[in-house]
Amino acid sequence: MIQLGSIDREAIAFQDDLDRVQVEPVPVLLRLWPFLAAALLAGLIGLAAILRVDVVVTAPGQLAAAEPPLMLRPAASTRLDALLVRPGDVVVAGQLLARLDPTQPEADLAALEAERDALSARIARLTAELEGGVLAETGPALAAEADVLTERRLESRTKAEALQAEIASAEALIEAETGDGAGLREQLSILREVEAMRNTLAERQSGSQLAVLDARLMRLRAEADQRAHESRLAELRDRRDRAIAEHRMFLTSLKRSASEQLAEAQPRLQVVEEQIAKARALREMADLVAPRPGVVLRVAEGGVGSLIPAGNPVVVLVPTDVPLLAEIGLRSTDAGRVVAGDPVSIKIDAFPWREHGQLTGSLTEVGHASYRAQGASEAQHPAHVALDPAAVLDNLPPAATLLPGMTLSAEIHTGTRSVLSTFFEPILRGLAEALRDP
Template sequence: MKNHPNDLHEFKPLLIEIEDKPLNPLGRIILYLVLATMVFGTAWLILAKVDVVVSAQGKVIPSGEIKILKPLESGVVSKIFVKESDRVKKGDILIQIDPTVTDASLSSKQDDLAVINSDIALLYALINESNLSKDEINKLNSSQLNLYNSQRQILASTYESNKAKLNSAKLDIKANESEVNRLSLLLNKEKEAKVRLQKVLDLIAKKEYEEVSKNIINLKEQRDIALYRLKESNKKLEEIIEENEKAIKTIKSSWIETSLGKEKEKRELSAQINAILFSNKTQQIKSPVDGFVGKLLIHTEGGVVSPNDNLISIVPSDAPLIIKANVLNKDIGFLKLGQEVAIKIDTFSFQKYGLLHGNIIEISKDAIEDEKLGLIYEIKIKPNSLDIKVEGEIKRLEIGMSVIAEVKTGKRRVIELFIYPIIKYMDEGLSVR
């Protein structure tokens, strides 16, 4: 079927109608909005600036010396009176401990002390030459009793030997005294005879007179010899007495020296026993300073502890808490002392409970190698406040809490955030051979 020539112009009125009809403004508005958004966005990217922040992971630490408390002796924890973060005053009871000391150890030392006391009583009896009482003898063991008897026998033997020497010396003195007396008596008789002969010298023979004179001379010589022997006998007696005293003194000096050693042992052993008895009394771990509980290292009542165990740490009140954070090597150059820091506490969501603020007070000069982060630098931050409000309750920062410290180091245009990665990528790409 052939088309009629007029069919080509059949739709012209419709086209004319469309051309004459005004355009819908919605499309134009959308176009303008897109163009305006692009212009505004480009301007914002170029002109707007955002904060440049260095983030560092850290934790809360005390800036002062922490007091670590340990028990004096092994024992069982009977009561724990505090919990972490509690404020305490000097002298407050923190933990109560019932020490456990073996009865065998105490009994052994008490037995040793009883033996030493018996030794001392034994020695004093020997020194003072007195007899032990029946009760004291009953306390002696067989070796002590044998020692006591043997030492008494030594002393008695010494006295017997000395007595024999003294008796012998006294007999010599007595014999010499008798001889002196006998010779003196004879000498006096001869002298009297000589006086009588002198009166009748003309009537008697001269020989008789000379005989008497000669006898007098002989008797004087014999008496002088006897006197000398008597003097020597007395001297020997004094020497024997001195030797006897010296022998007894030597024996007793040995006992005295031994007794002094025993007295020293007694004092030392008594001190050990007193220490054990003191340890057997209930111990109380008390706070040495005003402050608050940092870490409670034992939580179980009835647990056994020893002197090597750390029980609790006390942070002094005059030792404020600070934050130690680790900064990456690439960021450390932008930090300086005094910079403000925003502190986000991991325990409490900062979006809900807010932030704490502080300042950098110390920057380490040397880097530390970290297995995960590589080279890092430590910084210390002093918070302006240690308290944060959580659900209407004031919570205090505690030692060991993890935080994120954010330090604002400057501003950067938004467009730089997009351009710098591209420039860096291109620079690295061009540098590759």
């Protein structure tokens, strides 16, 4: 081997390649590369320990309205006559969605209106009875009640006249009997004087005892006639008083009966009026109209002509004039890593985020109960995300808009961690599991 010191540096260029490589000094960069590589590795490790990256939890979901869906349903069992929308249709407020069979509501309304007319006519007739007015015949019900009023007035007038005639007859008999009473009293007085005179004459031996007895007999007969007169007079007065009381009771009973019937009819009329208002509302509900703009979520099964039970929805409408929110499903392994208030980035599947951007929002709540979706292998927790009011997508087509039910992917930002921990976490977790006894 040729030593560097035994060869002049100027002669190195004239040596063989092998000798020249052996005697030439090693370049500085070649001698420093291990140190540079170590420094680069140390720098990368330090940079990885300093740099932070976002920790993101992803979850699928869909857009939903902030208010629950509107369920348009019949109040009673009915038949579906027409269905004018399908799931997914966008409707405006006031748009006709479906028609139900109006036969039953119209029949109920007609029956209630007939009952109302009858009650109104009865109340008018009772009021006329109490006030003595006239009932105008402006309809079938009023005409019937007018006939009833005429018959009742004729009946009451006939009975009242009969009672008044009985009272007048009793008064006439009382007056006649009272006139006879004066003569009877005078006759009795005379007969008593005659008897006294007969007794005086008999005591003086101027008259016979037979005359005395005859005078006494006449006096006793007159007293009996007087007592019979007083009894007849009392009976006639009692008869008159009974007729007067019966007449008053009859008039009072007429007013009381009319007042009681009026007191029963007026509240019943109010109840019927309320039932008519409900029946009219039910009849109007035969035409199912969208109360606000929205998207048809689902419709009744069976189609036109099918029977819709009471309370079953015919059309389920998701309103579009309310703020939207995102309903997402968090995996149970991620549910403990998020808290309410975490920022969320939302990518709508219908609008690619690279072209239209993303929506932003914040996590509002995480459900405590978990569920397992059909076909899913892992349990999920429901969660809601409130969208920022100012968040909009860019470059949307003219007729395109966000609709409830659109699927999405949500990225929940739960914090940051270093790049180094990102690399070492799976390694450390694997080592911890490998070193643990099964």
